Amino acid sequence: MTVIAVERGAESRFPDEPFAIRHGLAGHPLLSLEALAVLAGRLDRDRVEFNSGKLKPDQRPEDVPTLDLAPPDVVRRIETADAWMVLKNVETMPEYRALIASALDDAAKALGRKSASAGGMRDFQGFIFVASANAVTPFHMDYEENFFVHLAGPKAMHVFDNRDRTLVPEEEMEVYPGKHRNLRYRADFEAKARVFEMQPGDGLFLPYTWPHWVRTGNRYAVSMAITWKSKRDVRLNALYFVNAVLRKMKLPQPVPGRHPWYDGTKVALYRTARAVVEPLRRSEGMRRRLRTVFFGRKANYYYGEKAEG
């Protein structure tokens, strides 16, 4: 069965520009509200993030209102809770992993590749968004490629060109674990948006680091981001991370690509450090301690911890 189909001409724009897709995942039993409520209770707590959905596109991270509910209840009460929730890394559950892998293979085939892995789509992950009516996901970017499949209710994604540095300055492209995703947004950006209005069965391809903000319509909405990284994305992510760390040490860095040999040294340094830290990150408790040690308590914002001082 064709799970994902892409709009005409998409092949030539992939992976540099967004385009609309259609899919057959709406109504899948693993994606019903009850299945997602169960999933919300099974995932590690740091893989479930939620807050009030009454936000604005320019919401400041420190002003995001919290919500005092257990994760499964947020899903079950989504019609009335005024909530916004994301279930992260759902591919850690075998049945969701299988679903995502097959959808991604299908998308790769629709784009003329033999399979996702033959198309260089590595490290695939799944994120499921459950949001009440009239909820806003503020302006942000994601450090991966994304087939966004919309599953329930109406939703609009406002997408902006990531080559436009007047929207997101180079410094804000840098990233580290626990950095709040919201970026600075001004109302005059809107003239540059391409708006994808979606109903269940619609979706889009969202390229690496293209900024966007999202709003649901007059009823609750469910969507899934099927993400992966190319070799280029993995390298850029390493550079954005090392550059963020060096900037924190008052050593701001040149833009990736300006000094390729120096970039190469930083990527090698990152990979060495990562090989040491990665085995520790398998436990939730250790992930939490590592974030606190390196980036402060604010980096655990999804537990509702407050920054010191």
Ligand SMILES: [Fe+2]
């Ligand atoms: Fe996003």
